[in-house]
Amino acid sequence: MSLRIVVCVKYVPDATGDRHFAEDLTVDRDDVDGLLSELDEYAVEQALQIADEADEAEITVLTVGPEDAKDALRKALSMGADKAVHVEDDDLHGTDVMGTSLVLAKAVEKIGYDLVICGMASTDGNMGVLPAILAERLGVPQVTLLSEVSVEDGRVTGRRDGDTASEQLEAALPAVVSVTDQSGEARYPSFKGIMAAKKKPVESWDLEDLEIDADAVGLEGAWTKVEDAKERPARTAGTIVKDEGEGGKQLAEFLAGQKFI
Amino acid sequence: MAEVLVYVDHVDGAVRKPTLELLTLARRIGDPVAVHLGAGADAAAGVLAEHGAVKVLTADAPEFADYLVVPKVDAVAAAYQAVSPVAVLFPSSAEGKEIAARLAVRIGSGLITDAVDLEAGDEGPVATQSVFAAAFTTRSTVTKGTPVITVKPNSAAVEAAPAAGAVEQLEVSFGELATGTKVVSRTPRESTGRPELTEAAIVVSGGRGVNGAENFPVIEALADSLGAAVGASRAAVDAGWYPHTAQVGQTGKSVSPQLYIAAGISGAIQHRAGMQTSKTIVAINKDAEAPIFELVDYGVVGDLFDVVPQLTEEVKARKG
Ligand SMILES: Cc1cc2nc3c(=O)[nH]c(=O)nc-3n(C[C@H](O)[C@H](O)[C@H](O)COP(=O)(O)OP(=O)(O)OC[C@H]3O[C@@H](n4cnc5c(N)ncnc54)[C@H](O)[C@@H]3O)c2cc1C
Ligand SMILES: Cc1cc2nc3c(=O)[nH]c(=O)nc-3n(C[C@H](O)[C@H](O)[C@H](O)COP(=O)(O)OP(=O)(O)OC[C@H]3O[C@@H](n4cnc5c(N)ncnc54)[C@H](O)[C@@H]3O)c2cc1C
Numbered sequence: 001m002s003l004r005i006v007v008c009v010k011y012v013p014d015a016t017g018d019r020h021f022a023e024d025l026t027v028d029r030d031d032v033d034g035l036l037s038e039l040d041e042y043a044v045e046q047a048l049q050i051a052d053e054a055d056e057a058e059i060t061v062l063t064v065g066p067e068d069a070k071d072a073l074r075k076a077l078s079m080g081a082d083k084a085v086h087v088e089d090d091d092l093h094g095t096d097v098m099g100t101s102l103v104l105a106k107a108v109e110k111i112g113y114d115l116v117i118c119g120m121a122s123t124d125g126n127m128g129v130l131p132a133i134l135a136e137r138l139g140v141p142q143v144t145l146l147s148e149v150s151v152e153d154g155r156v157t158g159r160r161d162g163d164t165a166s167e168q169l170e171a172a173l174p175a176v177v178s179v180t181d182q183s184g185e186a187r188y189p190s191f192k193g194i195m196a197a198k199k200k201p202v203e204s205w206d207l208e209d210l211e212i213d214a215d216a217v218g219l220e221g222a223w224t225k226v227e228d229a230k231e232r233p234a235r236t237a238g239t240i241v242k243d244e245g246e247g248g249k250q251l252a253e254f255l256a257g258q259k260f261i
Numbered sequence: 262m263a264e265v266l267v268y269v270d271h272v273d274g275a276v277r278k279p280t281l282e283l284l285t286l287a288r289r290i291g292d293p294v295a296v297h298l299g300a301g302a303d304a305a306a307g308v309l310a311e312h313g314a315v316k317v318l319t320a321d322a323p324e325f326a327d328y329l330v331v332p333k334v335d336a337v338a339a340a341y342q343a344v345s346p347v348a349v350l351f352p353s354s355a356e357g358k359e360i361a362a363r364l365a366v367r368i369g370s371g372l373i374t375d376a377v378d379l380e381a382g383d384e385g386p387v388a389t390q391s392v393f394a395a396a397f398t399t400r401s402t403v404t405k406g407t408p409v410i411t412v413k414p415n416s417a418a419v420e421a422a423p424a425a426g427a428v429e430q431l432e433v434s435f436g437e438l439a440t441g442t443k444v445v446s447r448t449p450r451e452s453t454g455r456p457e458l459t460e461a462a463i464v465v466s467g468g469r470g471v472n473g474a475e476n477f478p479v480i481e482a483l484a485d486s487l488g489a490a491v492g493a494s495r496a497a498v499d500a501g502w503y504p505h506t507a508q509v510g511q512t513g514k515s516v517s518p519q520l521y522i523a524a525g526i527s528g529a530i531q532h533r534a535g536m537q538t539s540k541t542i543v544a545i546n547k548d549a550e551a552p553i554f555e556l557v558d559y560g561v562v563g564d565l566f567d568v569v570p571q572l573t574e575e576v577k578a579r580k581g
Contacts, residue, residue, distance in 0.1 A: 243568055249575050
């Protein structure tokens with residue numbers, strides 16, 4: 001039987017751009033170019049490798065995000081994923097992690113899955129908790145923060161490098177996996193891949209397709225509220241010296257003045 | 262007074278510093294009730310009481326070590342039922358965040374991760390977050406359920422505040438999902454003898470400029486002279502010069518020490534994401550245009566192989 005893999009990918013504002021908040025204190029997604037969260041490329045890569053090892057597999061990439069989020073899906077398709085699902089709805093504006101995970105859970109169930117693969121964290125919200133919440137909502141094992149992953153005989157195994165120990169994990173499918181940037185470089189889309197991606201199916205679903213009430217998501221439905229967002233004051237210009245042979249001593253003087261020595 | 266649940270991060274009863282910081286922050290909101298899971302509760306109870314825990318709820322079972330995350334969620338959920346707290350606080354470790362997240366969905370509560378400060382507000386705790394690689398500071402509240410908040414290390418100075426700390430056994434029944442993800446084996450990390458990276462008051466990091474594993478002792482010697490932890494950029498880690506556990510940045514550790522010294526690190530946005538909240542920042546880099554200099558309190562434009570050893574000698578001399 002075919003292994004059904006769903007990869008959750010997020011469309012995020014470019015971290016090297018001037019990221020900021022809009023007036024309603026949500027992320028301004030218009031002013032900064034968006035892209036596929038770089039950490040989700042690792043998830044796509046692992047999906048491709050797992051699919052290669054399987055007898056038969058189908059990879060669906062899934063995103064919840066605005067119109068432009070299709071770009072993220074195209075990138076994943078050009079890397080080699082088979083098809084894509086885009087959940088898009090005006091009422092999704094301002095959704096927090098509880099809402100996002102609800103939408104992803106419903107969409108994953110509708111697609112049908114044996115394995116869900118996520119990145120370790122998005123490069124904007126950076127919470128790093130969505131995969132665990134998704135597993136909780138779906139009622140399946142979480143096998144998260146893996147630096148190595150493989151799937152065999154209906155089981156997923158992997159290595160999780162924690163603070164105090166490195167653990168070898170194992171769970172039966174279906175399961176939710178997240179992979180770190182230690183899992184292996186993501187491939188670049190080939191020209192052939194980019195051309196092929198143009199013909200691959202991208203479905204668009206809205207909240208109604210997923211039978212989700214508008215008030216369960218969006219800014220109104222969020223369980224958290226951003227009260228204010230302030231740009232961090234620019235650091236006052238520090239002292240910069242050129243080493244003319246005494247740089248280390250000068251630095252020591254500074255550190256002593258700050259009572260670090 | 263209202264009670265606040267505080268999840269205890271510990272190694273066999275040795276309570277880690279971020280938990281003591283949490284107890285300090287928890288006292289701004291209510292009376293801390295500590296939840297200690299696994300072995301070593303007796304050893305931990307004294308320390309927790311000393312730092313303000315009015316009660317210590319404990320449970321031990323093989324499930325906590327043999328299966329990933331979920332058994333601990335079951336246990337904290339049991340503590341939540343027993344106490345009816347006004348907030349639940351976790352340290353922002355990978356595991357702490359995942360337990361917090363699953364608990365939050367289960368109890369129908371909003372979740373805030375990686376807070377760097379916490380105050381009492383009119384409608385519950387207000388959490389400060391440092392976002393977009395620390396370019397913005399936000400203040401957020403939870404509007405539904407009992408706020409579940411994870412807090413980064415070094416967000417508060419630990420204060421002692423002796424309290425009763427009465428130890429109580431927690432009844433936990435594990436759900437079906439608890440045994441879903443088996444921990445087949447565990448290899449403990451070897452201790453370096455240096456302070457824990459995320460908790461250290463001083464961090465000295467090396468980057469691509471260190472130019473080889475064989476040169477990292479230059480960084481280590483400076484760290485040791487200052488009693489600091491050693492960090493590394495991803496470039497240094499990817500090149501195999503230093504272990505990934507030392508990586509500072511978006512996909513490595515996020516640190517917030519009193520003093521951060523970056524040697525041979527350019528200051529890419531992903532590196533800044535993990536160190537920009539450091540109180541004092543110092544950089545040594547031979548390129549005067551390196552972006553790291555935009556952040557520094559003190560910078561030396563120069564070759565790290567000249568500057569760092571000279572600094573190390575100076576520190577040693579001054580410390581006598
Ligand atoms: C600066 C900032 C701070 C925030 N703080 C909070 C907060 O404290 N509490 C809160 O509830 N919400 C918060 N949010 C909102 C939250 O980030 C979004 O709801 C988000 O979609 C889910 O969280 P994440 O992206 O941080 O997920 P993470 O847990 O960091 O993402 C892990 C993985 O989940 C998958 N994923 C995440 N989002 C999507 C998506 N939209 N589509 C497909 N796959 C996805 C990806 O595989 C990703 O790699 C914050 C957002 C921002 C920008
Ligand atoms: C999704 C994603 C996640 C990432 N996560 C992280 C992360 O967690 N942490 C991280 O660090 N990076 C991360 N990166 C990588 C990041 O973008 C940079 O590539 C990395 O930080 C560069 O490391 P570096 O500063 O050591 O190297 P470089 O950028 O190559 O800088 C080396 C510096 O050393 C200086 N130098 C060279 N020789 C000497 C000398 N003898 N004396 C003094 N100075 C010298 C040079 O002038 C230069 O400025 C991530 C990237 C991506 C895409």
